[in-house]
Amino acid sequence: MDFELDEDQVALAELAKGLGGRLKDEYWQDVDENHKFPEEFWNDLASHDLLGIAIPEEFGGIGKGLLEMAIAVEALSEGGAGMEGGALFVSGPVFAGCLITRHGSQKQKETYLPGLVAGDLWAGAFTEPDSGSNISTIRTQATRRGDSYFINGQKVFISQMAHSKHIVVMARTQAYDPAHRTRGISLLLGDLPSPAVEARPFKKMGNHFMDTNAVYFTDYEVPVDNVVGPEGDAWSPMYDVLNPERIILAATAVGTGNLAIRKAVEYAANREVWGRPIGAHQGLQFPLAHARIELASARLKVYEAAWLYDHGLDCGIQAAMAKYSATHASLDAADAAIQTLGGAGYISESGIERHWRNLRLNRIAPVTDEMTLNYVAQHDLGMPRSY
Numbered sequence: 001m002d003f004e005l006d007e008d009q010v011a012l013a014e015l016a017k018g019l020g021g022r023l024k025d026e027y028w029q030d031v032d033e034n035h036k037f038p039e040e041f042w043n044d045l046a047s048h049d050l051l052g053i054a055i056p057e058e059f060g061g062i063g064k065g066l067l068e069m070a071i072a073v074e075a076l077s078e079g080g081a082g083m084e085g086g087a088l089f090v091s092g093p094v095f096a097g098c099l100i101t102r103h104g105s106q107k108q109k110e111t112y113l114p115g116l117v118a119g120d121l122w123a124g125a126f127t128e129p130d131s132g133s134n135i136s137t138i139r140t141q142a143t144r145r146g147d148s149y150f151i152n153g154q155k156v157f158i159s160q161m162a163h164s165k166h167i168v169v170m171a172r173t174q175a176y177d178p179a180h181r182t183r184g185i186s187l188l189l190g191d192l193p194s195p196a197v198e199a200r201p202f203k204k205m206g207n208h209f210m211d212t213n214a215v216y217f218t219d220y221e222v223p224v225d226n227v228v229g230p231e232g233d234a235w236s237p238m239y240d241v242l243n244p245e246r247i248i249l250a251a252t253a254v255g256t257g258n259l260a261i262r263k264a265v266e267y268a269a270n271r272e273v274w275g276r277p278i279g280a281h282q283g284l285q286f287p288l289a290h291a292r293i294e295l296a297s298a299r300l301k302v303y304e305a306a307w308l309y310d311h312g313l314d315c316g317i318q319a320a321m322a323k324y325s326a327t328h329a330s331l332d333a334a335d336a337a338i339q340t341l342g343g344a345g346y347i348s349e350s351g352i353e354r355h356w357r358n359l360r361l362n363r364i365a366p367v368t369d370e371m372t373l374n375y376v377a378q379h380d381l382g383m384p385r386s387y
């Protein structure tokens, strides 16, 4: 077993760490407070080829894997970009990149992958109001007429609609069969904006760099050629999106947790209230050290899960564990960082509370803690399905 990063991976991590720190906290505070899409940062990612890390070279990418994407994302987040810096990778390299690279036709690869590398944003529409965590019961329907599908239905909590050029929609191309719940579901690629797609944004707690919406499809036309993978049998391709999404958000959480710890350690070295730096108090050191240990363990799970994915092996359990452990480790880190700063930690200007608000989402999306534990209990421990 080799734990050493190779030369390319080290160079990638260094590049990403530098880019993550290029835009200062004031930039990210502005993004957060004014609900802006971080265009300057996104353009930086594209111009340094980071959006194409896991895209084959023949389509303009650099031909590496999910492990390299995870290494880069972690470094971007830790370098200063936080949750914003890594989570953005879901809206392109993961939703479209992982899906199309593994399951797309040659024509789909030629049509979409070069644009993705250059910075096209993608939304992914899976969740529905009445199905929630149980996505096998989705109702959005794609009905074939001639050479097109016409999509009708409602999705909820769909992010990055305002700026996306394309969307992956999960819809039924065959009627729901309770005996075979996952049969009849397809993944379709569409263009945005469209008068047939209405997005109504929600106000939310954090992650203001992305809009999150209720989305309504009314006769949204998608060519038959835009079905990715086998028509009516998208369950397995779907997991080649959901698992990388968990892994990349876990890498983001590890990086963001370490960023919060760094900010806390720097603050604690300079702040004095009893005649010596507050960082000298063991009471402040222990929670930070505790979170650091949790983050280091979570990082190993992230790398392991990404490695399994890259080798075409089943990574479901490791991806679930990576996402769960990184989520909790990073929240512990952000919480300890807030505590270290005292009152200043609660004030937005200090650039700490934002990390906690953003990271809190990972306990809910893209999969909840409870569903993750259900999955591990059933598939790793072999216990009966409890629901």
Ligand SMILES: Cc1cc2nc3c(=O)[nH]c(=O)nc-3n(C[C@H](O)[C@H](O)[C@H](O)COP(=O)(O)OP(=O)(O)OC[C@H]3O[C@@H](n4cnc5c(N)ncnc54)[C@H](O)[C@@H]3O)c2cc1C
Pocket: 124, 125, 126, 127, 131, 132, 133, 134, 156, 157, 158, 159, 160, 204, 207, 212, 361, 364, 365, 366, 367, 368, 369, 370, 371, 374, 387
């Ligand atoms: C900011 C944000 C951005 C998002 N972006 C996207 C996006 O871009 N695309 C997209 O498709 N989706 C997106 N989502 C949706 C997200 O994936 C879902 O919110 C998540 O999967 C949970 O579904 P739900 O909200 O319907 O919760 P529900 O399924 O209604 O669950 C509610 C609660 O019940 C618990 N629960 C449910 N079933 C069980 C069970 N069997 N055992 C134990 N507990 C259970 C859950 O764990 C949870 O705590 C986003 C969500 C948010 C908040």
